Amino acid sequence: MKMTPSASLLLLLLLGLCQAHPLMEEGGEEEISDTVDITTQILTSNNGTDEILLEGDLLAPRTRNAMVCWYQSCMWKKASNGLVMIPFTVSSEFTSWERQLIDYAMNTYHSKTCIRFVPRQNEYDYISIENKAGCFSSLGRTGGRQVLSLNRQGCLYYGIIQHEINHALGFQHEQTRSDRDYYVRINWENIDPQMAYNFYKQNTNNLDTPYDYSSIMHYGRTAFSIQYGKDSITPIPDPNVQIGQRQGMSYWDIMRINMLYGC
Numbered sequence: 001m002k003m004t005p006s007a008s009l010l011l012l013l014l015l016g017l018c019q020a021h022p023l024m025e026e027g028g029e030e031e032i033s034d035t036v037d038i039t040t041q042i043l044t045s046n047n048g049t050d051e052i053l054l055e056g057d058l059l060a061p062r063t064r065n066a067m068v069c070w071y072q073s074c075m076w077k078k079a080s081n082g083l084v085m086i087p088f089t090v091s092s093e094f095t096s097w098e099r100q101l102i103d104y105a106m107n108t109y110h111s112k113t114c115i116r117f118v119p120r121q122n123e124y125d126y127i128s129i130e131n132k133a134g135c136f137s138s139l140g141r142t143g144g145r146q147v148l149s150l151n152r153q154g155c156l157y158y159g160i161i162q163h164e165i166n167h168a169l170g171f172q173h174e175q176t177r178s179d180r181d182y183y184v185r186i187n188w189e190n191i192d193p194q195m196a197y198n199f200y201k202q203n204t205n206n207l208d209t210p211y212d213y214s215s216i217m218h219y220g221r222t223a224f225s226i227q228y229g230k231d232s233i234t235p236i237p238d239p240n241v242q243i244g245q246r247q248g249m250s251y252w253d254i255m256r257i258n259m260l261y262g263c
């Protein structure tokens with residue numbers, strides 16, 4: 001079937017509307033339809049934000065090169081007890097139910113890593129969780145207050161919250177890994193040239209861990225595709241490998257936190 005441009009536009013619009021308010025009605029993370037991957041959800045939520053975002057949901061750094069961040073001082077500091085305490089605040093715009101969901105997503109870090117999210121008292125560096133226009137975060141610790149946005153209408157899912165938290169811990173998107181060309185093919189012909197920078201490889205610290213298709217930091221196969229339904233990212237050699245999952249951190253997502261922070 002060949003769709004006219006206006007028909008496909010309408011379909012996109014309808015898809016967008018379906019995803020626009022999927023969260024509170026039934027509770028939990030189950031309401032994202034199985035056909036909607038985490039990237040689609042994040043990118044849909046971020047349509048129309050005024051922020052300058054890299055790769056769809058990374059706040060453009062204003063004072064430093066994000067790529068250098070990985071190796072430099074933008075990790076959160078470890079206390080003498082071996083725990084990495086990360087102060088945070090949550091905007092009062094969130095309901096108590098939404099705050100519980102955020103707590104729930106954070107609990108995995110508490111049980112599986114040495115990261116501890118603690119309510120801010122007067123610490124200088126902290127994460128401010130806010131209901132801005134989209135799901136986005138800075139990369140690593142920026143110094144001072146740093147916004148992690150979880151729009152109430154599209155970002156309050158267990159997996160998306162963890163995806164954005166992982167950015168704040170210093171993790172980049174899996175498909176921008178320096179060695180990604182061995183594991184995925186980028187279909188440049190399906191990507192708007194103006195958006196091509198979202199697929200540039202980064203000088204990532206891969207921590208000697210395998211490429212992880214199941215990472216919560218991996219984008220879905222149609223991210224930024226301008227050809228409706230066509231892949232922008234295709235796993236190789238097996239194109240049927242799943243990417244873009246949104247259930248929660250993978251084994252390697254958790255391992256990497258423990259490795260990076262020396263837990």
Ligand SMILES: [Zn+2]
Nearest residue numbers: 057058163167
């Ligand atoms: Zn992201």
